[in-house]
Amino acid sequence: xxxxxxxxxxxxxxxxxxxxxxxxxxxxxxxxxxxxxxxxxxxxxxxxxxxxxxxxxxxxxxxxxxxxxxxxxxxxxxxxxxxxxxxxxxxxxxxxxxxxxxxxxxxxxxxxxxxxxxxxxxxxxxxxxxxxxxxxxxxxxxxxxxxxxxx
Numbered sequence: 001x002x003x004x005x006x007x008x009x010x011x012x013x014x015x016x017x018x019x020x021x022x023x024x025x026x027x028x029x030x031x032x033x034x035x036x037x038x039x040x041x042x043x044x045x046x047x048x049x050x051x052x053x054x055x056x057x058x059x060x061x062x063x064x065x066x067x068x069x070x071x072x073x074x075x076x077x078x079x080x081x082x083x084x085x086x087x088x089x090x091x092x093x094x095x096x097x098x099x100x101x102x103x104x105x106x107x108x109x110x111x112x113x114x115x116x117x118x119x120x121x122x123x124x125x126x127x128x129x130x131x132x133x134x135x136x137x138x139x140x141x142x143x144x145x146x147x148x149x150x151x
Contacts, residue, residue: 036144039137039144040144040145040148042141043140043141043143043145043146046145047059047142047146050113050116051063051142053065054066055073055076056073058077058149059076059077059146061073061074061075077149077151079150080147080151081151087150089143089147096142096143097112097113097139098112098115113139113142114139117134118135
């Protein structure tokens with residue numbers, strides 16, 4: 001509930017910035033730097049809560065349950081390197097929100113976080129549009145954090 005409120009506040013504070021930006025620029029105007037920093041922090045927190053068990057605290061595929069996976073979790077710090085120096089933002093978003101099937105996940109062992117975030121956002125006063133804004137903000141926050149850890 002606390003995380004949902006934080007993300008809703010972020011969506012309202014940032015407004016169209018989060019939803020309209022196809023990617024976060026490396027150099028952000030000073031007024032937006034604080035908001036981008038907050039997004040990155042929230043993305044890091046969500047990563048630790050939802051992703052680190054498989055992908056590891058440092059996102060290198062060495063999480064506490066990684067040894068039990070049929071196929072190893074990927075090292076997420078290498079996404080940019082493996083994509084000719086460009087962070088594959090849209091592809092990563094599709095994997096996180098469930099639009100893209102990932103063959104290594106087999107029968108979709110990786111949870112569809114878009115659905116999960118939507119369920120968490122449901123509540124009194126949260127219409128479909130507000131929930132979608134929260135889900136989009138959370139996924140953008142995860143993407144912002146993942147971009148910061150690329151080697």
